[in-house]
Amino acid sequence: MCITTEDGEIKFNGNVQRKAASLAKIPILFEAFRQIERNIFHANQTVPVEDHMMVGGSGIISNLTGVNSFTNFNLLELMIIVSDNTAANIVLDAVGIESVNDLSETLNCGSTILRRSFMDTQAQLQGKENCTSAADMMTFLKIIGEDNTLVTDETRAKIFEILSKQQFRDKLAFYLPEDSEVRIFHKSGELAGTEHEAAIFKFRDKQLYAVVMSEEWENNGDGKRIIAELGKLLITYIQSN
Template structure:
């Protein structure tokens, strides 16, 4: 499988990285999994983790209320930008919207609330060396200056494994984060063919998109659960996304004979 997967990913233009891990055996497959990639919305997983770190320390509750101001709203992913002014939502609402709809406004409100320093300190303390949050979502000025957020497929795989094992923040926090990710509404990549196999198949995942960027990373809960992470920068996104769907289905079929 490793040789076959790499042979299919190598011809894609741009930067491509991939990580797979069988969560029963620990067997893994990697392709440039340590290469730093522009994160797009996958960085939102680390914002979520930082929220739950604060909740675990009793710094704030998940039912803390926020009033969304018009000046905080940014395009385009998500829902908050398109709802009425001064809508009130809870901290848990913001996290949920950030993950299942990739809501950029929710993400920026959370970054302002938690703080860049706290989020990046949490990333380092958890053992992630190449992941970093440098700017908010839809910050076009920073983006044009080359200021980006970064991840690696391997570090995302590590994050997901910690969630699966219940060691990310705590068992309760890990389970809550996974339950949010299982409600992901953007399902055109990893789950595309898998949901046709079984509508009840649980997939906890997070996508990321921008011009020339496409990611999808998650856990597929078959009889044998496994992690799969696809990351692409400066690539042909439709071709990559077709491979995400194809390879995810094939891995599931191999592990669930």
């Protein structure tokens, strides 16, 4: 866990490398936007989605009827907002897994390594896992949340907008009312026994970052509940004086 506020930081096992689950989609999102800026990955290009490209797990593309193409920007939105695995794989193929790993290396995020596509059970059986750490995810959140030379402020605003539309709100955002002045920009991830979330909270002129990565839950519902309680504390904290 890593939490960064104006008052200081809390770190607990922040550098422990863990299975990334869908938190791996944050580095993919960031690299895709870097390539959009360099005119390598084209946001408005329409991509046909054929049956062999579809995978299960989270998302909606594989369940839609009569819809067989999306723009790259749509795929980025779906990859984050509903954690669509088909969208993520198409984007990852387009931007290149090595490019994402090179970005992580550039940022000194040594625990963040992508080794396979999403829902690639064959690769999983061979021990190939996508990995990251809470500290690495904190690095990615900060380059999204603060001025930097990697991407423009306009790009960061677009990333914020996508993260703000996250539909999975059963962890850090669970206790956040829809009409709250506190805003949360976040991405979660989960596997059997694993519950993660990375988030930026904003309230007026305040901003805080939180990354929770947890494993070995006998029941994932327990993990969601504990992370939700942490989120409740963070919501209270950011609104305090």
